[in-house]
Each structure stands twice: as C-alpha cells, then as structure tokens.
Amino acid sequence: MASVEDDEAYWNETKSKGFNFDDEDEKAGSQLFGVSQAGTSRLSRQLRSAMPNDASGTSLLLSESTLLSESTLSSSSNSVLFSANTSLAPAKPGDGLLSSSGVSDNTIQRIINSDRITELKPRGKLLPDEELQILRRKEQMRWQPPPVEETLRQILLGLPFSLECYHSLDDKKRILDAALEQGNGDAILCVVQFLSKTLKKSHFTHLMSQRPVAANHYAAHLSTRCQWSEFSNLLESLGRSRDVAIKQLGLVIGSIDSPSRLQTLVNCSVSHFSSGSAEMDRPFVLHTIKLLEWQFAATEKFKSLSSGQEAAESIIGKPALDSLAHACRYHWENPKAKNPIPDPLAPSALCQSLGINQRAYQWTALRTKAQEQAWDAVDGLFISRGWFQGIRLIGGSNSIPMADVAAELHAQGAPEEVVVKYINLVDNVEEKISLANRLQCHRAAIDIMKSQGDRLGIIKLKERLPSRSEEQVYAENALKSSSVRWKN
Incomplete structure (x- = not known):
C-alpha cells in the first residue's frame, strides 16, 4: 500500500510554481520581456518624468493598462538598466542611458507613443455623464x-x-x-x-x-x-x-x-x-445653311448622273473648299461657250453665295485641274489674251503669285513647257532664275541668263550639269552664240 501511495504522490506532485499576484517574493533574477522587473520599475518612473505636456498645459496620463505598477515590481540588485546613483532626468531615445540597457530606440519610442493618449479611454465602470461625454467626443472626431x-x-x-x-x-x-x-x-x-x-x-x-x-x-x-x-x-x-x-x-x-x-x-x-x-x-450660320443646301442639291444631281459611287463622292457636311473642289470637278464652266446657261452648282455661283475669295478659288481650281491634267483650264484661271494677243494676268494683286503656280504645277507633274510658261511670268529676274534651277528647268534658266547677257552665270550652271547631258550641250551652244551681247 505504501508503494501505491508513493506512486500517486509522485504523479500528483509538481516542481513548477503557479503565478500568484499576491506573491511578491520572486527570485532576484526574474525578468519581464527580457528586462528585469526592477529595471522595468525604474523605466516606468523615467518615462513618467519624460512625458511632455499637452496643449492644455496638463501632463499626459500614462495608461495603467500598458505600464506595470511600481508596487508590483520588487527591487533587484541584478538590474542592468539603471545604476543605483542614476539621475532621474528625462531620457530620450538615442541617449546612452537607455541604449546601454540593450533596449532599442524603436522600442522606447513605441512605448512612449503608445502612452500618449489623445482621448479619454473608459477604465472600469463610468458614470452615464462621463460615458456620454466620451461618445460625444468620438462623434465629433x-x-x-x-x-x-x-x-x-x-x-x-x-x-x-x-x-x-x-x-x-x-x-x-x-x-x-x-x-x-x-x-x-x-x-x-x-x-x-x-x-x-x-x-x-x-x-x-x-x-x-x-x-x-x-x-x-x-x-x-x-x-x-x-x-x-x-x-x-x-x-x-x-x-x-x-x-x-x-x-x-x-x-x-x-x-x-x-x-x-x-x-x-x-x-x-x-x-x-x-x-x-x-x-x-x-x-x-447663314453661310452654313446655304452650303448645306448646295451640298444636298449637288449630291442629288451627282446621283442622277453616276451610279455606284454615291458613298465615295458624298459631300454632305464637308467644308466649303471641299465642296468647291467637287464643283470644279463635276460642274466646271466652259468660258469659251457661247451664251452659257447659268448653273447654280457652278464654282462661280458657289463662290458668290458663300463669299469665297479669288485666291481660295484659284488654289482649289488649280489643284483640281492639275490632277485632271487639264492645262488649258489652268491657263484660263490665270491668263487672258488682250490686244495683239498680249498676256494679261487675271486677278491682279489678288491672284496667286506665279512662282507658287509654277511650283504647284511642277509638283503635280505638269510638262516642262507648261511650268516654264509660268516661270516666265515672274517679274523679278533673279527670282526667276532661282525658281527655274530649283524646279530643274535648266533650259529656262539658260534662256533667262542669255537674255540678260550673263555669261558667267551660264558657265557656273554648265559646270553643275551632268557631263554631255542635253542641258550641258544647250548651255555650250548658248555660250557660242554670236548674237548675244554679253555683259561679263
């Protein structure tokens, strides 16, 4: 029986001591979170003295739920956080006093920030007025x-x-x-x-x-x-x-x-x-109304004359100059016709209705007719014959400069003789020679310099031309001419 009782006593006994809040007799070397309890107590006092004042001038309260009460911690001779003669001056993270204890600055800062409360926290049982005040403050925040x-x-x-x-x-x-x-x-x-x-x-x-x-x-x-x-x-x-x-x-x-x-x-x-x-x-707005009326009328007439291309040639809602190009392409007037019947869809009628100026009309018609290679129609835009078959420009100062006309014709692939015709209509001689060279009309440039007696100019141009080309031979023949009175 004794052995049975000894076995039960063996299995029921324990060497671990349970935690007791009333038990203050702990071993001197016990620690809390890696810091001795005595050191924690001193740290609590140090942090209390280091807390700043709030906006109202009263010191901020340390939360009792985060710091241990000093009365619950026993003193320890093995504390390594503070020495016996440590001053209680306010400590800051980074000071040697705190960092020498092995506690990091971030940990110290978190402890300080956690105790800086910004609002009242209910602790225990509150009166109804206090609880109402706290709820009201939370609602305001x-x-x-x-x-x-x-x-x-x-x-x-x-x-x-x-x-x-x-x-x-x-x-x-x-x-x-x-x-x-x-x-x-x-x-x-x-x-x-x-x-x-x-x-x-x-x-x-x-x-x-x-x-x-x-x-x-x-x-x-x-x-x-x-x-x-x-x-x-x-x-x-x-x-x-x-x-x-x-x-x-x-x-x-x-x-x-x-x-x-x-x-x-x-x-x-x-x-x-x-x-x-x-x-x-x-x-x-009134011009827009007139333009739309013209576009609807031109579209209806185009549909009646051609089939299968209505979608591609639709001009409803297009700008005025696009409508003018359509008129130049499909409703062109023959100036040589005798007693022509006025066409309300003709380019001249559209320009008069919308107030399109002479230069805009000439540019649009020039590009349209150059694409069609209708060179006689292009001449009718700019040139008229006067007495003794003299050439007279249409439009005067309101017309497009002849240099621009020649450049546009060259870009559209016009024959050289057509381009040269408009180069010769340029007034300034130097501009005329420069334009002829730029448009690769070298014969026209040679003829202009020959008429001006510019022998050196022809020689310089001849040196730039390809060897034994037609233009170079033409320049050599011009230099050999005995009927020219050279100036240099």
Missing part, C-alpha cells in the same frame, strides 16, 4: 474634416476617400483651391461635382465664376457625358451664352442628314444667334 492634402493624396493614388466631412463653405473653398493648385484634373472634377450637389445654385455659380479652370473641367465633363441641359445651364449662368450657341450649332449640324432637317438649323440660328454675344456669328 468622426465628422471632423481631415486635412485637404490628405484627401487629395487619396484621390491622386486612387484610394478610398470621402468629401462628406467638408460641411462649411470655407472648407469647400479650401479643398477646391487646393485641388486647383495641385492641378489634378480628377481631384478638381470630384470636388466640383461634390460642390454642385451640396451648395445652393447661387453659391455654386459664384464659385465657378471666380474659378474658370474648375468651370471648364466641369463643362467638359458634362459635354462628354452628353448632359446638354446641365451644360447649357452652367454656361448660361456664367454668362457664356456664345459657347452654348456654338455647341448647339455643332449638335444640329451633326444631326442633319436630309434636306427636310435644314429647318432645325434655321430654328437654331433664330433662337441662339439673334441676340447677345453670339449675334456676331450669325453670318457664319
């Missing part, structure tokens, strides 16, 4: 607007954000100005949309009138979203009725696909371009 820089940073990085905390008008102005100064379009648009929903229309309009960049961002957003009613209301409230009228004109023109819908454009000209700042654009 919840709705207190964060710094605008932090909110804009979250918008820029695509992080969750909220603008609902910005209640006052000053807060809304501040975050809008900060977004404009930052230059982030997404932030500007987010803030402006928030203001449009939370401000009175008069306040919102006043803010937009003082900040045109924000107004332009919001107007572009509304235009992209096809919110035409809000777009018009915004610009009208800002006094930009001309922008509204031009936008409405573009929408109407884009929707016209038949002659029956031209009336909508007429109505638009009456409602938006009859008064105000948009009245100056009324002539343009």
Whole structure:
C-alpha cells in the first residue's frame, strides 16, 4: 500500500510554481520581456518624468493598462538598466542611458507613443455623464474634416476617400483651391461635382465664376457625358451664352442628314444667334445653311448622273473648299461657250453665295485641274489674251503669285513647257532664275541668263550639269552664240 501511495504522490506532485499576484517574493533574477522587473520599475518612473505636456498645459496620463505598477515590481540588485546613483532626468531615445540597457530606440519610442493618449479611454465602470461625454467626443472626431492634402493624396493614388466631412463653405473653398493648385484634373472634377450637389445654385455659380479652370473641367465633363441641359445651364449662368450657341450649332449640324432637317438649323440660328454675344456669328450660320443646301442639291444631281459611287463622292457636311473642289470637278464652266446657261452648282455661283475669295478659288481650281491634267483650264484661271494677243494676268494683286503656280504645277507633274510658261511670268529676274534651277528647268534658266547677257552665270550652271547631258550641250551652244551681247 505504501508503494501505491508513493506512486500517486509522485504523479500528483509538481516542481513548477503557479503565478500568484499576491506573491511578491520572486527570485532576484526574474525578468519581464527580457528586462528585469526592477529595471522595468525604474523605466516606468523615467518615462513618467519624460512625458511632455499637452496643449492644455496638463501632463499626459500614462495608461495603467500598458505600464506595470511600481508596487508590483520588487527591487533587484541584478538590474542592468539603471545604476543605483542614476539621475532621474528625462531620457530620450538615442541617449546612452537607455541604449546601454540593450533596449532599442524603436522600442522606447513605441512605448512612449503608445502612452500618449489623445482621448479619454473608459477604465472600469463610468458614470452615464462621463460615458456620454466620451461618445460625444468620438462623434465629433468622426465628422471632423481631415486635412485637404490628405484627401487629395487619396484621390491622386486612387484610394478610398470621402468629401462628406467638408460641411462649411470655407472648407469647400479650401479643398477646391487646393485641388486647383495641385492641378489634378480628377481631384478638381470630384470636388466640383461634390460642390454642385451640396451648395445652393447661387453659391455654386459664384464659385465657378471666380474659378474658370474648375468651370471648364466641369463643362467638359458634362459635354462628354452628353448632359446638354446641365451644360447649357452652367454656361448660361456664367454668362457664356456664345459657347452654348456654338455647341448647339455643332449638335444640329451633326444631326442633319436630309434636306427636310435644314429647318432645325434655321430654328437654331433664330433662337441662339439673334441676340447677345453670339449675334456676331450669325453670318457664319447663314453661310452654313446655304452650303448645306448646295451640298444636298449637288449630291442629288451627282446621283442622277453616276451610279455606284454615291458613298465615295458624298459631300454632305464637308467644308466649303471641299465642296468647291467637287464643283470644279463635276460642274466646271466652259468660258469659251457661247451664251452659257447659268448653273447654280457652278464654282462661280458657289463662290458668290458663300463669299469665297479669288485666291481660295484659284488654289482649289488649280489643284483640281492639275490632277485632271487639264492645262488649258489652268491657263484660263490665270491668263487672258488682250490686244495683239498680249498676256494679261487675271486677278491682279489678288491672284496667286506665279512662282507658287509654277511650283504647284511642277509638283503635280505638269510638262516642262507648261511650268516654264509660268516661270516666265515672274517679274523679278533673279527670282526667276532661282525658281527655274530649283524646279530643274535648266533650259529656262539658260534662256533667262542669255537674255540678260550673263555669261558667267551660264558657265557656273554648265559646270553643275551632268557631263554631255542635253542641258550641258544647250548651255555650250548658248555660250557660242554670236548674237548675244554679253555683259561679263
């Protein structure tokens, strides 16, 4: 029986001592988190004395849940954190006093920061008034607007954000100005949309009138979203009725696909371009109406004359000069015809209706007829015959310079004799020679220098020409001419 009792006593006994809060007799070498308990007690006193004062002048309280009470820690002669004669002056992370204990600066800083409480924490049982005060303070902190820089940073990085905390008008102005100064379009648009929903229309309009960049961002957003009613209301409230009228004109023109819908454009000209700042654009609108009428008529006639190419030759909605090119290609007038029947689709009629000037007409007709290689039609644009078959330029000073005409004909692949004809119509001799050389019309350049008696010029040109080429032989024959009176 004794052996059985000894066995039970063996299995029931333990050498580990349980933890007891009332037991203060611990071994001198026991440590807490790697620091002796006595050292922790001294560290607690040191940190208490190192805590700064808050804004109200009262010292910040150390949380009882984070630091151990000094009464629960026994003194230890083996403490390595502080010596017996250590001064209790405030310690800072990085000081030799703390770093010599083996505790890192980051750990010390975390301990200090964890005890810097910013709000009252309920400890134990609270009175109803105290609990109500704490809840009220938390609610106020919840709705207190964060710094605008932090909110804009979250918008820029695509992080969750909220603008609902910005209640006052000053807060809304501040975050809008900060977004404009930052230059982030997404932030500007987010803030402006928030203001449009939370401000009175008069306040919102006043803010937009003082900040045109924000107004332009919001107007572009509304235009992209096809919110035409809000777009018009915004610009009208800002006094930009001309922008509204031009936008409405573009929408109407884009929707016209038949002659029956031209009336909508007429109505638009009456409602938006009859008064105000948009009245100056009324002539343009009237010309647009005339152009569309001409385009519909020309398209119908083209369809009746040719089949299978209607889609490729459609000119509805094209610019005026494209319509003029169409007229030059399909409705060209023959100036040599006797008693020609006036054609309302002819280029001259279109120019008169839309007020297209002489130079624009000549450029368009020149390119069109040069592509068709209709050189006689090109001559009819610039040259007329006077008395004794003399050449007279059409248009005078309003006409295209002959140097430009020669260059365009050369670019379009015109024969050399056609190009030389217009080179000879250039007034300045030096410009004429330079143009002939630039357009590779060397014979024309040799003839011009020969007529001027410029022997040295022909020699210099001859040296640049390919050996035994036709142009070089032509230059040699010109130099051998005995009928020329050379000046050099």
